[in-house]
Amino acid sequence: MTRRAAIYCRISQDRGGAGLGVARQEEDCRALSARKGWDVVAVHTDNDVSAYSGAPRPAWQELMEDVRNGTVDAVVCWHVDRLTRSPRELEDVIDLADRYGLELATVSGEIDLATPTGRMIARMLGAAARHEAEHKAERQQRQRRQAAEAGKVAGGGKRPFGYEDDRVTVREDEAEVIREGARRVLAGESLASICRDWQKRGITTVAGIPWKPSALRRMLASARISGRREHTPRSSWEKTRPLLGEIVADAIWPGILSHEDSDRLRALLSDPERRRRVEGTTRRSYLLSGILRCAKPKADGTPCGYGMVGRPRAGVPRYVCPNTPGTDACAGTATNAEKTDEHVRDMILTALDSPTLRKRLQRPDDEDSGLYEEIRADEEELEELARDFGNRKISRKEWMIARQPVEERLERNRAKLSKTSRTAVLLAFVGSYEDMRERWEKMNHSQRRAIVTATVRAIEVAPANPRKRWDPDRFIFDWIA
Ligand SMILES: [Zn+2]
Known part of the structure; x- marks a missing residue:
């Protein structure tokens, strides 16, 4: 009986290296099916960037469904590590092989899931691939953190706004634009309003396109423009890079804004309350x-x-x-x-x-200055925890547990700080x-x-x-x- 085979491909970044582009995966799998005399009845492709993202894999679900429905009785993939992301998923496949006589073929080597030896090989290959991926992720994270702590220039991509191509020399005309943007945001103006004004004046991003509120927000919230290095651990990403990373060191490049102004902007721009109040009303x-x-x-x-x-x-x-x-x-x-x-x-x-109000506005706010210190201390603690995890002094689980209360307090304090900036709005006006x-x-x-x-x-x-x-x-x- 001719086997009805489904090809399964997965795009991911957990293994760099040649030949893992999805077209190449499919081509190799088709050639293997032809050699085995199997009919390819379906090609399923999932796109997930990380083996650990835990993101749903719709094509994988479809594939498993096909196997259970009996429309497919063989699966062809490039390597076991393309097929499954966890030991549990591999056991599911082995289970299906038992129950439905599913055959598995991989381009990188013969695996017969019907035999104990074949299963052992599959398990070992899966474990080895995972080990490699975990190792690589950790290594990259350590390297990025080390570079961040050394205050080094992060490479790649276009030059940052405000700096020359060497990423260190300040471009004075753009620096002035950054200072203006910071002043206006701190005075309570909406990002959209500033962008509209800049568009009229022909002020564009490094890419030569008009500033959008999202881009302006990211730029003004970055620690870079205050001459500080920021590190965003991959583990803290959800779908997109969070607005604020951890400030880990003074950078080798000079700042355009003061640390205080930068802290204020970061607190203000990351405050969801402000978005509702200021940005939600721009139209x-x-x-x-x-x-x-x-x-x-x-x-x-x-x-x-x-x-x-x-x-x-x-x-x-x-x-x-x-x-x-x-x-x-x-x-x-x-x-x-x-x-x-x-x-x-x-x-x-x-x-x-009224004199009373002016007096109240000009009263130095003790609580406010204490906030800066608390925020800085919490940021340092997070950094230390991350370092302990990096150096394997604590486990991942311990790291997660320890950072939670610190992150919560940090969020609360940043929200408080952004409230004090309403006072700053008035101070600049009265x-x-x-x-x-x-x-x-x-x-x-x-x-x-x-x-x-x-x-x-x-x-x-x-x-x-x-x-x-x-x-x-x-x-x-x-x-x-
Ligand atoms: Zn009414």
């Missing part, structure tokens, strides 16, 4: 959408509370409680946008003009009423919004009184104390 052309809340009482007497949005009527910009199907917004409140914006501006500038008014007029929407959200949590808007044309008493400010 809005209405200053106060989402900040204004509808205060019209519902049937049970509690306020509607829905975030008001910009909706012009007859060409007049207005904020309204939206009439959106599927929500419980009451659609019962509306206010003229221009007048509301002016009223809110005047209220906020008046509040910021002055006499006239000064602030002048600054306000020069600001774009995103910058103004940063001032508003640093000052008030929300503004409640009561329904209009039909007898009054403009009634400032409709607005109740929830000030951030």
Whole structure:
């Protein structure tokens, strides 16, 4: 009986070296099938970059399904290590060989799973491949970490923005752009708004393309631009490289930003709360959408509370409680946008003009400076733990367990630090009423919004009184104390 064979290929990076491209795998497997006189009825290909990623392998599942359904009774692959990723998977295959008479052929050598010797060989080959892959991963990780600790230049790819091709010499024109970006982000402006401005001014990335918020975020959050070396262990990757690695050493290249500014940016840009607050609003052309809340009482007497949005009527910009199907917004409140914006501006500038507030802003924040130290200490501890793991002083499991509380505390502290940067937003803005008014007029929407959200949590808007044309008493400010 002619065997119906399925070819299984897997693309991965756990074994470099020639001949493992997927086309080559399939070609070799087809040739082997032909030699054995098997009909190739299916080719299954999985793409996973790491043997340990644990990512699902859909093609592998299909293959196992084919074997169980009896549509396939032989499997051809390049090497046992292409076929299975773990001893358990190999045992599954051996099991199927027993139950369904599945035959296995590999280009790299004959394996007869029907015999004890064949199984032993398969198990040994699988174990050897895994050992090699584990070793290689560890070796690479150690090398990267050592290079990182030496503050060496990480090779590969294009030059980093702000530096020449040698990756060490500062490019002054780009450094100035970085400083400007940092200043604006720290002042509460959204990444999208900065990118739009840079696009207008023709400022591009190293690749010559316009800056996107994601790229700008990564660049400004990198420790590199503060002259520090950052290390991101492979084990901490999920799908993409995490925004923040561990700062492991001063680099051999000079910094463009101070360590303090860099720490602030890193805390700010990694704060999910900020993304919601600042970036989530960039498309809005209405200053106060989402900040204004509808205060019209519902049937049970509690306020509607829905975030008001910009909706012009007859060409007049207005904020309204939206009439959106599927929500419980009451659609019962509306206010003229221009007048509301002016009223809110005047209220906020008046509040910021108060001596009490200015005093509070200028009070040195002890807690803030302690945060930096705590963050630095935790980063160092993580680094030490990673080193202990690298030197095999502790097991992988011990490493994972030990880093968890440190990472959690680090995350909390970074979030706190980013809150203090709201104070920084205001510090850069406050002055006499006239000064602030002048600054306000020069600001774009995103910058103004940063001032508003640093000052008030929300503004409640009561329904209009039909007898009054403009009634400032409709607005109740929830000030951030
Ligand atoms: Zn409402």
